[in-house]
Amino acid sequence: MGSYYFDNAATSFPKAPGVGEAMADYLTRVGCNVGRGDYQPAYAAAERVLEVREKLCRRFGGPDPRNVIFTPGCTYGLNMVLKGLLRPGDKAALSPMEHNAVLRPMKQLEGQGVELAWLPCTDTGELLLDRAAEVITSDLRLCVLTHVSNVCGARMPVEEVGRLCRERGVLFCVDAAQSAGILPLDMAAMGIDALVMPAHKGLLGPQGLGVLILADGAAQAMEPLISGGTGSRSDLLEMPAFLPDRLEPGTLNLPGIYGLGAALDWWEGQDQAALRRREERLTGHLIARLAEYAEDGLRVLGPGEEGRQVGVVSVDFLGRDNAECAYRLERDFGIQTRCGLHCAPLAHKTLGTYPQGAVRFSVGPFTRFEDIDYVQGAVGELLSG
Ligand SMILES: Cc1ncc(COP(=O)(O)O)c(C=O)c1O
CATH class of the missing domain: 3.90.1150.10 (Aspartate Aminotransferase, domain 1)
Structure with a gap:
């Protein structure tokens, strides 16, 4: 059997061919950190990290490679967006088709005074767009929606929701956990302010790494959920104002980024x-x-x-x-x-x-x-x- x-x-x-080899190569041959050491291998590794940001920015229609933030995973990225943007008194919309990576932080935020508005769905797990349009009102701070249901595979009309959000001045966050690498995604064309994904699903990369791509406005509005060392502006007691450092504290998952880079190289050859x-x-x-x-x-x-x-x-x-x-x-x-x-x-x-x-x-x-x-x-x- x-x-x-x-x-x-x-x-x-x-995983995509070459992912395991690239991770092993980093661990056995490269090894050093980036943004901290002033020596050649560290510069070369930093260049590879930038290259991976550039590939992600191109692939997903992001505004700038600096707006590509590496996270420890999709759940982590979603928490960064939701908790970084929403404050007591804000109102935010979500659908019942969301994963607990969205539901649980949103319920936590509800407990802190954020009002939740629900986007209605059919019993096939699809968004009722006309009725959703009545929920997406200009008093919302944020609308968060999964691109694809992880339970039944239903596709959500992100382009249409993105248009509504843009018209009504609402920030739009898309959970692309089940679509990145599978469906076309273009932040600029789809009106997405925050696009969140893991490396380890449709992109065919490794676990323990996620990607968050932000439009400029969302990046400026977001408070860092976690703060710490960045290797830059070490004189400051606050996070540096510039991206990606402002939202990317601590040592990066470099074996993961090398692995994801190899997956993206593979994708580009297909x-x-x-x-x-x-x-x-x-x-x-x-x-x-x-x-x-x-x-x-x-x-x-x-x-x-x-x-x-x-x-x-x-x-x-x-x-x-x-x-x-x-x-x-x-x-x-x-x-x-x-x-x-x-x-x-x-x-x-x-x-x-x-x-x-x-x-x-x-x-x-x-x-x-x-x-x-x-x-x-x-x-x-x-x-x-
Ligand atoms: C729709 C959706 N969102 C978020 C997540 C969370 O992803 P991760 O566990 O990689 O953080 C998943 C994982 O299954 C998912 O399917």
Whole structure:
């Protein structure tokens, strides 16, 4: 029995070719810090870090490589934005499809006097744009929205929400945890003020590293959540005023940045449109294969259409224990999925799968079509057993 990895929404695997080698190369051959040491290898490493910022800035339509902030992860970046921008008395909008990386800081902020406004969604996890437009009013300080649901893969209309936010003077933060590397993203074109992502999902980089890209206005408005040494303006007892230093205290995750740099190099050598088309076809294939069991007690969550969702497809084994089904998929067929509430309890309430949760299958660029056929066979056996 082989092993079939269908948990790319948790973290992608395998990583892009060259990522592990680049990280090992940094640790074994480079090793030094950046922004601290006045010697050649430190300058060369700083140049590579800048190059990675430039690549990210280009890829995501950021205003300037200095506005690309490295963080210890997506959760960390989201906390930086939300807690750096919102103050007691402010009002902020979010959707019930958010991950706990947004929900929990927002509930914490609510406890400190921030008023929350909810953007309504359908039972397929999609934003009701007309009704959302009534919630996004000019008295909001911020609107935060996931680009893609990590539970059902539903795509959110970030471009339209970005336009509304811009018209109404509201800052717009996008959680791109499930879309960066998968869907096109352009901050300038989409009206995004803060774009937050992890390195380790769709970008095919390593864990322990995240990226936050800020428009100039948001960067100026944000208070640093964490402060500390930057290797620059050490005479000051406050954080330096300039980016990225103002928001990037402490030693950077340099092995991680080298790894992400290698992933971005790999991406640049690919036909991205072809990869995007392949991801769409894989998604359509996975939805169609699972939907064949609609009459046999399998409910496929989400929009159920490849253009409206990405390759994150969850199912509810009606009348059965989803955890047991996920366990049997692994034990009997070697299929690795994720079961439960996926750190998004309100998304499950919206989709009608709370508290039982769902079994999530998520594909990556190295998933094969025949792996999906194998999943179909395994699910069929499970349902008939
Ligand atoms: C939509 C969404 N947002 C945020 C996160 C948090 O990412 P990380 O755990 O890498 O910080 C995840 C992780 O699964 C996610 O799916």
